Amino acid sequence: MTQRQYQAHIYVTLRRSVLDPAGTAVESGLKNMGYDNVTGIRIGKYVELSICASDEQQARNQLDRICDELLANPVIENYRFELTEVATVQKAEVNS
Amino acid sequence: MTQRQYQAHIYVTLRRSVLDPAGTAVESGLKNMGYDNVTGIRIGKYVELSICASDEQQARNQLDRICDELLANPVIENYRFELTEVATVQKAEVNS
Numbered sequence: 001m002t003q004r005q006y007q008a009h010i011y012v013t014l015r016r017s018v019l020d021p022a023g024t025a026v027e028s029g030l031k032n033m034g035y036d037n038v039t040g041i042r043i044g045k046y047v048e049l050s051i052c053a054s055d056e057q058q059a060r061n062q063l064d065r066i067c068d069e070l071l072a073n074p075v076i077e078n079y080r081f082e083l084t085e086v087a088t089v090q091k092a093e094v095n096s
Numbered sequence: 097m098t099q100r101q102y103q104a105h106i107y108v109t110l111r112r113s114v115l116d117p118a119g120t121a122v123e124s125g126l127k128n129m130g131y132d133n134v135t136g137i138r139i140g141k142y143v144e145l146s147i148c149a150s151d152e153q154q155a156r157n158q159l160d161r162i163c164d165e166l167l168a169n170p171v172i173e174n175y176r177f178e179l180t181e182v183a184t185v186q187k188a189e190v191n192s
Binding site (some may be wrong): 001011012013023026029033035037038039040041042043044045046047049050051052053056062066069070078 | 101108119125127137138140141143145146147149158162165167185
């Protein structure tokens with residue numbers, strides 16, 4: 001059975017309508033350091049992981065569920081991901 | 097005086113040699129949820145911001161300093177960023 005290995009880069013960000021206290025804190029910190037040409041700071045999560053699946057669609061479906069169930073809070077966060085195939089893995093058939 | 101506005105996407109990740117407790121916790125959480133085909137989870141920061149500068153090199157130099165001084169801990173973290181020009185801004189010359 002052929003399995004494909006994918007590298008995923010996932011970006012979890014707060015929805016635009018949600019206040020970003022961390023981003024606001026960084027922005028005022030930068031202003032105190034003299035960087036007043038920097039605005040609109042939004043801070044989110046960047047997740048890298050490796051996933052094995054039979055094809056890309058299965059990998060995408062699983063990543064959607066993983067993001068919805070664990071990595072992102074759908075009420076206040078958005079997510080998007082990029083998927084890159086990195087290897088093909090031959091797995092021995094298990095005859096039951 | 098012409099100033100250019102850039103949108104920056106910054107990725108701050110732990111160095112490979114550094115243990116990632118958050119990533120390890122998410123990995124075991126996923127295994128408990130039945131996702132045992134997901135490995136190598138690394139969690140970092142994803143920062144979006146807007147920066148005004150006279151040209152791209154000046155924007156890059158400032159972002160390097162901002163990452164070194166505030167957004168990333170150079171001892172345990174790496175950073176990289178992508179820069180996209182989004183607007184050109186005409187600023188009135190201030191005659192002193």
